[in-house]
Amino acid sequence: MALSRAARLAPVVEMAEKAEKTAVQRLGYFQGQVKVAESKLADLQAFRLDYSEQWIVRGSTGVTGQWLLGFQGFLAQLDTAVDQQRQSLNWHQNNLNKAREAWQQAFARVEGLRKLVQRYREEAQRLEDKREQKLLDELSQRLPRHDPF
Numbered sequence: 057m058a059l060s061r062a063a064r065l066a067p068v069v070e071m072a073e074k075a076e077k078t079a080v081q082r083l084g085y086f087q088g089q090v091k092v093a094e095s096k097l098a099d100l101q102a103f104r105l106d107y108s109e110q111w112i113v114r115g116s117t118g119v120t121g122q123w124l125l126g127f128q129g130f131l132a133q134l135d136t137a138v139d140q141q142r143q144s145l146n147w148h149q150n151n152l153n154k155a156r157e158a159w160q161q162a163f164a165r166v167e168g169l170r171k172l173v174q175r176y177r178e179e180a181q182r183l184e185d186k187r188e189q190k191l192l193d194e195l196s197q198r199l200p201r202h203d204p205f
Contacts, residue, residue: 062176079159086152
């Protein structure tokens, strides 16, 4: 009976393994999304730094009011883009954290089911060993004994 319990759990374990595999794939996807978002943020920050350094170079030679307004306007746009990319990164990191939690839960479920199946198999083996020993004991009692003397 214990073995049949283990056999009956096989489809449940298989479904849990598929769910865990899907969770791993989602985790990988969101890890990739975070890396892309981090890279874009770093690129934007580097570009903003380079652009703001133009003020030092250009400012030393003198600038027009129109250039200054254009510079400040574009710098403001860059600041907005950096802020939006930070928000995007936070959103992706939040998704990654949720995906990690989902995978951890799926992994724990699979491991729990595997341990339960193993326990059922071990229980079935113990019962089978006990049954065989009982049968051997009964057979040995039925055999005629031969005394050498």
